[in-house]
Amino acid sequence: MQWLIEPFAYEFFRTGLSVAVLSGALCGLLGVYIVLRGMSYIGHGLSHAIFGGAVVSYVMQWDFYVGAGLWGFLTAVLINQTVRRTRIGADAAIGVITTASFAVGVALISRYRRFTQSFDAALFGNILGVTWEQVGIVAAIALLVAVAILFLYKQLLFTTFDAEVAQVYGVRTQWVDTLFALSLAAAIIASMQVLGVTLIAAALVIPAITARLLTDSFGRMMVLSVGLGVLCGALGMYLSFYVDVASGATIVLLQATAFAVALVVSALRRQVGSRLAHVHID
Amino acid sequence: MRPLVEVRNVTFGYNAVPVLSDVSLHLHRGQFAGLVGPSGAGKTSLLKLVLGLLRPTRGAAVLEGERIDGRQSGRIGYVPQLETVDWNFPVTVEQVVLMGRVRRSGWGPWHSAADRREAREVLEQLEIGSLAARHIRALSGGQQQRVFLARALLSRPDLLVLDEPTSGVDMRTAETILHLLADLNRQGLTILMTTHDLNAAAAHVPWLVCLNRTVVAEGPPDQVFTEAILSETYRSEMAVVRHNGALLVHQRPHAHTLQEILPQPVLGHLVVEPVGGQNSPRPLAERVRYAVAD
Numbered sequence: 001m002q003w004l005i006e007p008f009a010y011e012f013f014r015t016g017l018s019v020a021v022l023s024g025a026l027c028g029l030l031g032v033y034i035v036l037r038g039m040s041y042i043g044h045g046l047s048h049a050i051f052g053g054a055v056v057s058y059v060m061q062w063d064f065y066v067g068a069g070l071w072g073f074l075t076a077v078l079i080n081q082t083v084r085r086t087r088i089g090a091d092a093a094i095g096v097i098t099t100a101s102f103a104v105g106v107a108l109i110s111r112y113r114r115f116t117q118s119f120d121a122a123l124f125g126n127i128l129g130v131t132w133e134q135v136g137i138v139a140a141i142a143l144l145v146a147v148a149i150l151f152l153y154k155q156l157l158f159t160t161f162d163a164e165v166a167q168v169y170g171v172r173t174q175w176v177d178t179l180f181a182l183s184l185a186a187a188i189i190a191s192m193q194v195l196g197v198t199l200i201a202a203a204l205v206i207p208a209i210t211a212r213l214l215t216d217s218f219g220r221m222m223v224l225s226v227g228l229g230v231l232c233g234a235l236g237m238y239l240s241f242y243v244d245v246a247s248g249a250t251i252v253l254l255q256a257t258a259f260a261v262a263l264v265v266s267a268l269r270r271q272v273g274s275r276l277a278h279v280h281i282d
Numbered sequence: 283m284r285p286l287v288e289v290r291n292v293t294f295g296y297n298a299v300p301v302l303s304d305v306s307l308h309l310h311r312g313q314f315a316g317l318v319g320p321s322g323a324g325k326t327s328l329l330k331l332v333l334g335l336l337r338p339t340r341g342a343a344v345l346e347g348e349r350i351d352g353r354q355s356g357r358i359g360y361v362p363q364l365e366t367v368d369w370n371f372p373v374t375v376e377q378v379v380l381m382g383r384v385r386r387s388g389w390g391p392w393h394s395a396a397d398r399r400e401a402r403e404v405l406e407q408l409e410i411g412s413l414a415a416r417h418i419r420a421l422s423g424g425q426q427q428r429v430f431l432a433r434a435l436l437s438r439p440d441l442l443v444l445d446e447p448t449s450g451v452d453m454r455t456a457e458t459i460l461h462l463l464a465d466l467n468r469q470g471l472t473i474l475m476t477t478h479d480l481n482a483a484a485a486h487v488p489w490l491v492c493l494n495r496t497v498v499a500e501g502p503p504d505q506v507f508t509e510a511i512l513s514e515t516y517r518s519e520m521a522v523v524r525h526n527g528a529l530l531v532h533q534r535p536h537a538h539t540l541q542e543i544l545p546q547p548v549l550g551h552l553v554v555e556p557v558g559g560q561n562s563p564r565p566l567a568e569r570v571r572y573a574v575a576d
Binding site: 161 | 371377
């Protein structure tokens with residue numbers, strides 16, 4: 001058991017593990033709604049958009065969390081409104097708006113070359129640089145998002161299942177969508193330090209889609225997705241520590257392995273199910 | 283008496299493409315009305331205007347004197363077309379039905395014991411009580427339709443709106459669904475539905491509205507299902523057969539004689555009589571009603 005305790009001697013591991021577990025839970029929770037809405041690409045797009053916001057915040061000397069968070073939130077709202085008010089599909093809206101936002105960041109970096117180094121961390125994650133203050137912020141974001149999701153559980157479920165019909169039954173779907181966009185932007189910012197812009201999309205989608213393969217129940221899907229996010233976050237940190245590979249990449253590779261296992265399990269389950277059905281008919 | 287739903291001179295279009303033009307309609311409490319018309323006639327758009335999902339370009343849709351302006355009151359139970367439902371979504375029958383209570387059940391993930399009890403009662407009433415824990419994909423077409431009907435009923439609506447409730451199900455299931463709707467209507471529920479199934483509508487829906495961008499005619503099936511009205515509604519040659527008090531509507535597929543349209547045993551019992559007004563654009567020989575001899 002020594003291998004479990006040993007890494008805790010290091011401050012960077014303690015803070016890194018805390019953030020990895022918290023952002024794993026957060027991404028797992030929000031990922032359920034993203035996957036079921038068929039918006040898997042939004043995590044990828046929004047993380048890139050927030051990168052643009054982070055660069056703008058740096059240039060304008062705003063607080064990173066406030067500037068990048070607001071930028072991400074406005075981007076998500078803009079995507080929602082573009083889809084609602086025009087004939088443009090979600091995939092195209094995400095593609096145009098988030099890439100333009102990312103381009104703003106790239107343009108600013110090329111203009112002010114002096115801070116290229118720190119934005120490498122934003123792109124690929126830098127778990128070693130996490131402070132306890134940042135852990136506190138991520139914990140607060142995770143708690144707020146969890147409370148919001150719990151509070152709006154029924155409204156979110158109905159809106160995700162069928163937004164138009166939910167509206168008829170009195171759900172304020174626009175408010176629900178706006179709150180969800182805010183939660184997503186916050187979750188991406190919270191996870192940026194661990195995973196980096198390039199890997200957040202995977203952390204949002206893989207645990208949820210893995211859970212979907214294993215269950216037909218919405219509640220169980222949520223628990224499984226959060227559980228997988230937490231487990232892969234923690235195991236990924238240990239692996240990263242012992243194998244000396246980037247933490248973000250290790251976490252995502254573990255999640256991808258879990259997905260592959262779930263794929264095999266669900267295929268086997270289907271096969272057994274259809275055989276049993278044949279036996280029943282015979 | 284003030285109607286429950288009033289559609290007042292509504293004109294509507296998508297991006298300048300007109301869909302509905304000057305449509306007026308009244309629906310009183312306890313009425314059971316069906317909207318019929320060809321594809322693209324504006325039936326679903328009219329339903330969505332009543333539901334508050336669309337806003338008219340001109341005119342207004344009104345629910346008991348209150349303008350429906352995009353903010354839903356939760357007083358309407360809506361059963362969408364089954365084709366629009368995501369059957370792979372991880373929800374059980376009970377979870378879908380309880381969505382009908384979303385407005386009244388407050389915040390948080392849990393439903394009250396009273397809500398659950400009432401959901402069970404509605405499921406029992408629709409004879410699908412034993413399916414509560416099943417995934418929605420594992421149901422037959424008729425059962426799926428009942429699940430969405432149960433959700434609408436649980437919301438205790440003043441008006442039940444159904445978009446093509448008989449599409450995608452077999453004849454027997456369609457018949458059962460329409461009987462069920464007739465029963466609910468007898469218990470006092472106001473119903474508005476769209477359908478493509480003219481014969482089923484003639485048999486089960488007491489008030490029909492023929493729509494093709496505008497209201498062509500409305501009234502009981504006996505009065506509106508005439509060759510002249512249906513041909514104008516569908517812009518296609520239609521034949522109406524009356525048999526033992528039942529109405530049968532038939533489209534003329536490239537046929538010009540009765541022998542080509544109807545099977546021999548039916549033809550043997552028919553008398554042909556001229557109908558149609560003086561202003562009908564079609565020749566007299568084609569303006570005939572096919573009535574069954576006593």
